[in-house]
Amino acid sequence: MTDDITTDPSRPSERMRAGSMVIGKLPWIVAGLFLVILPVIFPSNSAITIMNQMSITMVFALAYNMLLGQGGMLSFGHAVYMGVGGFACVHLMNVAGFFDYLPLPFLPLFGGLGGMALAIVVGSFSTRRAGTIFAMISLGIGELVAACSVIIVVFFGGEEGVSADRTVGMPFFGIEFLQQREVYYLIAFWLMLSAILMYLFSRTPMGRMANAVRDNPERAEFLGYSSRWVRFHSFVVSGFFAGVAGGLFAINYEILTEENLNLTTSGTILLVTFLGGVGHFFGPVIGTVVFTLVQTVLSLETELWGFYAGLLFLATVMFFPGGIAGLIMMHAPAIRLGRASRLILPYLRCLAPAFIGILGVAALIEMVFHVRHASVGDEEMSLYWMTFDSHAVAPWVVAIAVTAVALALTKRSAPALRAAWHDANTPEGGAA
């Protein structure tokens, strides 16, 4: 089932852009069912809020990966298209009489058109070159539009943004979208629809050409394709789906501000997408789930969550440029050979101490932070459900000892893991 991998994932230079694989019907059906029953499993309001946020980010990340992963274009200002789509939707919601013609669930379509319109204008000159020049133009446009939000108050609403009310519309089969759960199903529907459409786009000749232009624009030109127009089309389609995400954002939060346009949002989506893995279609989905969980869970536990997220991101770029999806797909050959089970024990032996070691390092970081920044006299800190005095010697000794032992164990079991990995990926009787 792994037809035409266009690039060789065993070479480091190509690991980031491993080929697009055919995804059968089954995963889609499973994903759809999963989305339907999720609110039944987690019925609390806070869980649904997080799932709404995740779904919107997923649409956006998938749209972003159309550029970065499939088209090889690095954008530092993609939030602009999502934001403009969202602002367009908020204004439409405020237009008296709009909902007489169309119910709310069609609104994201117009967000998409808004994002697409801007993408057509910007793409007409920015897609002439890929690589650094494209990244720079996207950065410039991003800064420009973000700065315009304070100047063009009519459209962007200045500092307080633009808000609207989603419930004024005519009921859609009796649903008025008063409850979070109803909004969730609307967003989930658009998530499935956009994901399927984006996947199908990547399978069209157009989508395949985008891969070709990413890997070797010169050769694509020799085959008679204008690499510029291929890039332009990917860019416009990506702008459309980013706008859809903006429309969903408008429906969910009912307000858009400058925050939806600025560099921080653009940077976050780059982080999310890269963390998940740009080489695979489903990478951004994994990235969104992991990142949102890290963000919500860690930010409750520690002030330093941005620091850990930054470390995780940097480690991903340096050691696993394929992201989490790449890490998972690395195991495909072993599974196909039926030898994945040989990896379980060495993994446990290596990763369990590694996990403890990482927790230990984090504990040391937290303790240093507490000693430096807690108010004078406040010497008590709690960590991992324990409360202790951060200025005493004993906790430090324990933390350092546990960390050192755990890391030493990891180091000792690493060669065994490497051997097991080699063994699991070698066919019977054949050399690697």
Added chain:
Amino acid sequence: MELVFVNLIDGLVTGLLLFMLSAGLTLIFSMMGVLNFAHASFYMLGAYFGYQISQYTGFWIGLVLAPLIVGVAGAGVERYGLRRVHQYGHVPELIFTFGLALLIEEIVQFIWGKNQVSYGIPEVLQFTAFSIAGNSIPAYKVFMIFISIGIFLGLLYVLTRTRIGMIIQAALSYPKTVEALGHNVPLVFMGVFGAGTALAGVAGVIAGPVLGTFPGMAFVLGSIIFVTIVIGGLGSLWGALIASLLIGWITTFAKSYNLEMADLLTAIGFKKPEPIWDSAWRDLWTVTSPQIADILPYMLMVLILIFRPRGLFGKRDV
């Protein structure tokens, strides 16, 4: 008329500060083909190291030591980070430096906290150098101008008159040939990266006391120095200088002269709609130059990239 002089000096200070950052950035770019997103973060590190050292020994030792430390840190990043990512291609390199910029900001917050630290100008320089029609020019500004010009001349001398400069210039265009001649090109790269970040460190030490030393200072300057080197032409030292001064003066003048769009529109024959607050075009009519001063460089960059992708002085396209 006097105000023009004051603005010229202010713009010169801003421009030269930008130049100290963009000079290193453009050198690094022409060597390795990678735009270092974290360059402004090294500038911030320079300011913070300078502050920390000045707590113990005073400003002047900090001015010497802090850039050295920043340079060593930069060389380390090249050796153990960038060189590793290099094999994956340019886009991951750009992403790496982007992540590094985020991480450095977090580290700075971790060590020095989220608030501005009290990094002040040394007492020796706390006097008015001269005044123009009642506007006093502090001595520290004059000091900044002289330091930056000195660095520019030094850089020009090293690059064009010394043996090391020759090797660097040769390695820019023909790294393989230079390597074949027996020079250690990776070492040269590391050195240039270290020197470039050290320059950013100098800029941080001397700008920290006047612009404020806080965790957001890299973000403020981060994208503007890209704009500078793109406008000047990637890889061109002279281009970086001209573009820095241009941006310094444009933003300073746009801020101090309140030009209104309404006057411009009336001058070319449009009629101001009444009442203005009801019109769909009210934002266009009420735009003033101080409002858009900070986005003028970005507009300039987008225009340059569309019409002259190689920049003002660049020899090759981006």
